[in-house]
Amino acid sequence: MASKNANKLLVAAIDFGTTFSSWACSFRHDYEREPTKILVREWNSGVGISSKAPTTALIRPDGNTLDAFGYNAEDKYGRLAENDEHKGWYYFRRFKMSLFKDKSLTRKTIIDDEMGKKMAAIKVISLVIRYLKDDLCEQVKLKIAGTLLVEDIQWVLTVPAIWNDKARQFMREAAVEAGINDKQLLIALEPEAASLYCRHIPLELKESGGTSCIVPLSPGTRYIVVDAGGGTIDITIHEVLEDGNVKEIYKATGGAWGGQEVDEAFKQFLIKIFGNPVLQKFKAEAMEDYVGLFRDFEIKKRIVSPNGNEDVTFSIPASLLEIFKDNTGETLSESINQTQFAANVRVLKGNKLRLDQSIMRSFFDRPLRSVCDHLQSFHDDNEKYGISVTLLVGGFAESPMLSGAIREKCSSWKLIVPNDASLTVLKGAVLYGYDQSIIVYRVARYTYGVGLRSDFIDGVHPEENLVVNDEGERKCTNIFDTFLTEGTLVRYDQIVCERTGRFPLETKNDYMNIRIFASTVTDPKFTTNRCCFFLGNLEVTGLDTSIPRSQRKVDFTITYKGTDFHVHATDTRSGRKLNASIDLLD
Incomplete structure (x- = not known):
């Protein structure tokens, strides 16, 4: 498995998150001595130092220049809005989820900023990645004497494991547009990266020779x-293997159940109290206060616990109260008394709002129910999966509400929340950059195949798939030719598809195209079945145009690299290597 990047002096990882983002890196000499010695960027939030910054981008009116990122972007846009100078600017917050939700993602996909102005998603994301890349390089310059060459850096970009193949390619292309060489870029799946980091830290109590110690999870x-x-x-x-490497037991699952759902519930609470027109006007006219209110909630929600009984108090911005009074003519107390929150929410002197714990806990209901129901399906069938430990990582992992709910629903599993749980993905991505082969086996998420024609068989093939070619031959179209079945255990760097001269090519000039499909079932017959969907194109160029089209044939192999398929193609007749790639985006 030639996956270790022995020639890279530095591995640099970018964790591009929905709510927060950051970067981390380590030099090879540090990694070889102590793998977990990793430099993580520190951001000034204005009230303290944070290891992550909000995924917020402020783009100048030219639509091409990132003016500020993170806390600086939030603060500057607030000042621009206060002086009514913001209208030509683009202000994007928490826009990453648009890639997950858009099932028809293309290179031309458009997203809206906070005020509804539109921009190409790939432009916004590439500008943010470029900023993080350049910021990392500037910080690294301060750590060493001499010049670190571009080719000395291995880049790693994290993506959710449940994202589809199109979204992963989209992020890769955004990173390339940001100035990262495609050959020096790895895509790391977020839970896998977290798992790698946790393989290097002590998590399990062991007794040996009368003494106790804490060690990494043991084989088996x-x-x-x-x-x-x-x-x-x-x-x-x-599963931890005997050599310390890792095998995936079940394909990645999950959903849009993250901490942002809690924020959305809080937003809906505000809408019920103040009204949507008031909240929208507040957002448009006092963005700095709007962001500040949600920053305060971000801090307060982390201390909400399943059994807590202390009320939580928020300072309500004067600008919001002024807009509310101008638009409704009511007092805030009058408005609350007309809602279901009358008994649990109070207005205090000094523009403060006090919520009891039952209201705060209710904001967590939807995401906790979703994740716990999903986990319980594994827990109830644990004879099949043999799970003994839950590793809870990520920013939302620091919530006592989430950890408490999982501990209650999956009581037979030992729940572990590592120190710095919000940084495990980022630090693990650095480790992944040094050695991807540690994840030895993965489980195929879908059934993959190519679309082809075969001889038509009466009584077997449907009539609607019958075509007659130029030679008068009766062919069946839309055959799903499977090369990888859903649920199959696949080794890293394994060849999953080999086709030898099987494709009579109908080509234009020196170009051929083979359509790749995926399916949610194990044995699809035709690419037109409801369970199937078009994934992308296997494209080959450099064909010998002196050979008649009907005689051109290509040998190709598809190799599974963990997060990507890689294709190699040769001319069947001559053995000459051809240019080949897989394109999943329009």
């Missing part, structure tokens, strides 16, 4: 990784 242990981020919760099941 099966554990479920719950990567709870802002947008999604990714879940995967791993």
Whole structure:
């Protein structure tokens, strides 16, 4: 398995999150001595230092220049709005989830900023990645004497494991547009990265020779990784092998159940109290106060616990109260008394709002129910999965509400929340950059195949698939030719598809195209079945145009690299290597 990047002096990882983002890196000499010695960027939030910054981008009116990122972007846009100078600017917050929700993602996909202005998603994301890349390089310059060459850096970009193949390619292309060489870029799945980091830290209590010590999880242990981020919760099941490497037991699952759902519930609470027109006007006219209110909630929600009984107090911005009074003519107390919150929410002197714990806990209901129901399906069938440990990681993992709910629903599993749970994905991505082969086996998420024609068989093939070619031959179209079956255990760097001269090519000039499909069932017959969907194109160029089209044939192999398919193609007749790639985006 030639996956170790022995020639890279530095591995640099970018964790592009829904709510927060950051970067981390380590030099090879540090990694070889102490793998967990990893430099993580520190951001000034204005009230303290944070290891992550909000995924917020402020783009100048030219639509091409990122003016500020993170806390600086939030603060500057607030000042621009206060002076009514913001209208030409683009202000994007928490936009990553658009890639997960858009099932027809293309290179031309458009997203809206906070005020509804539109921009190409790939432009916004590439600008943010470029900023993080350049910021990392500037910080690294301060750590060493001499110049670190571009080719000395291995880049790693994290993506949720439950994202589809199109979204992963989209992020790769955004990173390339941001100036990262495609050959020096790895895509790491977020729960896998967290799992790798946890393989290097002590988690399990062992007794030996009358003494106790804490060591990494021992061989044979099966554990479920719950990567709870802002947008999604990714879940995967791993087993520690005898050599310390890792095998995936079940394909990655999960959903849009992250901490952002809690924020959305708080937003809906505000709408019920103040009204949507008031909240929208507040957002448009006092963005700095709007962001500040949600920053305060971000801090307060982390201390909400399943059994807590202390009320939580928020300072309500004067600008919001002024807009509310101008638009409704009511007092805030009058408005609350007309809602279901009358008995649990109070207005205090000094523009403060006090919520009891039952209201705060209710904001967690939807995401906790979703993730716990999903985990319980594994827990109830644990004879099949053999899980003994839950590793809860990610920013949302720091919530006592989430950890408490999982501990209650999956009581037979030992729940572990590592120190710095919000950084496990980022630090694990650095480790992944040094050695991808540690994840030895993965489980195929879908059944994959190529579309082809075969001889038509009466009584077997449907009539609607019958075509007659130029030679008068009766062919059946839309055959699903499977090369990888859903649920199959696949080794890293394994060839999953080999086709030898099987495709009479109908080509234009020196180009051929083979359509790749995926299916949610194990044995699809035709690419037109409801369970199937078009994935993308296997494209080959450099064909010998002196050979008649009907005689051109190509040998190709598809190799599974963990997060990507890689294709190699040769001319069947001559053995000459051809240019080949897989394109999943329009």
